[in-house]
Amino acid sequence: MRSLFLSSIVLLLLLSGCASLKPRGLKPCRSATASAEGLRSPYKGRFEKMLFRASVDIRNQHLTGLMLIKMMPDSSVRIFFTNEIGMTYFDFIMKDGTFQTGYCFEPMNKKVVIGLFRTCFELMLDYDAHEKKHFVFCEVTTGNPITQCRSGRYKVWAGSIGTEPKTSFIQGMSNFSDQTFINFSDFHSEIPFSVSIINPFVSLRIRLQMLSF
Amino acid sequence: MRSRHFLFFLLLFGFSAVQAQQQVTDPAGIARMRKGVEEAAARTSTITAAFTQEKEMNILEEKIFSSGKFYFKKEKLLRWEYTQPYSYIIVINNEGISIRDERKTSHFDTRNKVFGEVNRIIVGSIRGTLLSDEANFKASYAEEKSFWIVKLVPLSAGIKGSLSLITLWFDKKDYSVSKLEMAENTGDQTTIAFTDKRFNEPIADEKFILK
Numbered sequence: 001m002r003s004l005f006l007s008s009i010v011l012l013l014l015l016s017g018c019a020s021l022k023p024r025g026l027k028p029c030r031s032a033t034a035s036a037e038g039l040r041s042p043y044k045g046r047f048e049k050m051l052f053r054a055s056v057d058i059r060n061q062h063l064t065g066l067m068l069i070k071m072m073p074d075s076s077v078r079i080f081f082t083n084e085i086g087m088t089y090f091d092f093i094m095k096d097g098t099f100q101t102g103y104c105f106e107p108m109n110k111k112v113v114i115g116l117f118r119t120c121f122e123l124m125l126d127y128d129a130h131e132k133k134h135f136v137f138c139e140v141t142t143g144n145p146i147t148q149c150r151s152g153r154y155k156v157w158a159g160s161i162g163t164e165p166k167t168s169f170i171q172g173m174s175n176f177s178d179q180t181f182i183n184f185s186d187f188h189s190e191i192p193f194s195v196s197i198i199n200p201f202v203s204l205r206i207r208l209q210m211l212s213f
Numbered sequence: 214m215r216s217r218h219f220l221f222f223l224l225l226f227g228f229s230a231v232q233a234q235q236q237v238t239d240p241a242g243i244a245r246m247r248k249g250v251e252e253a254a255a256r257t258s259t260i261t262a263a264f265t266q267e268k269e270m271n272i273l274e275e276k277i278f279s280s281g282k283f284y285f286k287k288e289k290l291l292r293w294e295y296t297q298p299y300s301y302i303i304v305i306n307n308e309g310i311s312i313r314d315e316r317k318t319s320h321f322d323t324r325n326k327v328f329g330e331v332n333r334i335i336v337g338s339i340r341g342t343l344l345s346d347e348a349n350f351k352a353s354y355a356e357e358k359s360f361w362i363v364k365l366v367p368l369s370a371g372i373k374g375s376l377s378l379i380t381l382w383f384d385k386k387d388y389s390v391s392k393l394e395m396a397e398n399t400g401d402q403t404t405i406a407f408t409d410k411r412f413n414e415p416i417a418d419e420k421f422i423l424k
Binding site for chain 1: 266268270272273275277279293295298299301303312314316317319331374375395397398399401403405
């Protein structure tokens with residue numbers, strides 16, 4: 001009974017530790033206005049087709065290949081990941097707040113895993129807090145405004161880091177297991193060519209490097 | 214009048230297209246073709262070739278192109294060296310599968326589902342063993358002017374889960390594989406075409422080791 005109690009405490013501490021999304025070094029600054037990076041994904045409404053060189057590390061599996069993200073005529077977004085020799089790993093469809101699986105390679109075709117990918121891609125491509133209630137904090141060292149809001153089912157922190165070179169981030173979660181940290185860098189005309197996505201809870205890491213836009 | 218001409222050309226074209234690929238059903242013709250592939254495999258110790266790969270995604274109406282160099286050494290050593298759109302190397306040897314991308318070299322055993330199956334298909338087609346693998350594939354045969362065409366429908370659960378059809382084009386001159394097409398259950402397909410093929414030139418064993 002005592003060990004069960006202790007285990008529960010440890011588990012709670014672990015979960016609450018993992019679930020800390022708030023970036024460090026922030027102070028309240030209510031008079032500041034939110035930056036564009038804090039309110040919207042840099043890709044939202046800005047692409048027709050993007051081809052990335054991609055790597056996905058999940059549960060000791062290192063998968064590499066090409067990721068094509070395409071806006072379809074019906075305004076759905078297809079996220080297609082294939083390995084170098086042409087075999088498809090997954091094909092996801094995002095539309096109007098839904099996330100469907102066109103195809104998923106059998107070892108990854110698990111509801112939990114697909115749910116984690118959903119969080120990654122919805123935050124990366126679809127985050128938009130323009131019309132939503134948000135709070136603005138400031139980075140102590142640079143004064144950069146950082147936005148905190150609720151976007152759909154996600155609690156989100158977003159903004160830019162440092163000054164030059166430009167980098168921005170979106171950190172979001174809907175539950176303990178899907179907390180996701182996204183960093184955007186290597187900007188060309190406001191479009192990031194390099195993306196790093198991490199879910200520390202399950203050691204999921206996605207790296208994307210733009211090949212064509 | 215013009216539409217009649219158009220119809221004539223359409224029919225002619227359609228007729229030619231049907232004629233271009235003719236089914237081979239007589240056992241003697243199939244045996245001759247299989248013997249040719251087996252004999253070519255027996256006299257081939259190494260292959261070096263350039264390849265171009267086209268991944269066709271039907272729903273997305275997109276194609277992704279890549280290319281590189283291909284090396285094979287008997288019995289089962291393979292090296293795929295992609296140079297476009299970026300550098301990427303896959304080596305398959307007796308130890309397993311090694312992959313080098315820009316970040317690291319990873320090693321897998323041949324049970325790795327995707328690479329293991331594709332390796333079996335590539336090596337099996339080069340060595341001719343795939344054509345007689347009746348436990349795993351149902352084969353049908355056709356021919357064009359310059360090629361023997363073998364269509365393999367996967368029977369085993371492992372391959373059937375991802376591929377619906379594998380089509381191999383064997384050059385009638387030397388019975389080597391000139392083209393390989395893998396159709397996925399999703400309707401997408403990957404075509405790999407081999408060019409500038411060179412046979413039995415020495416390739417150092419080190420080419421098939423990635424550290």
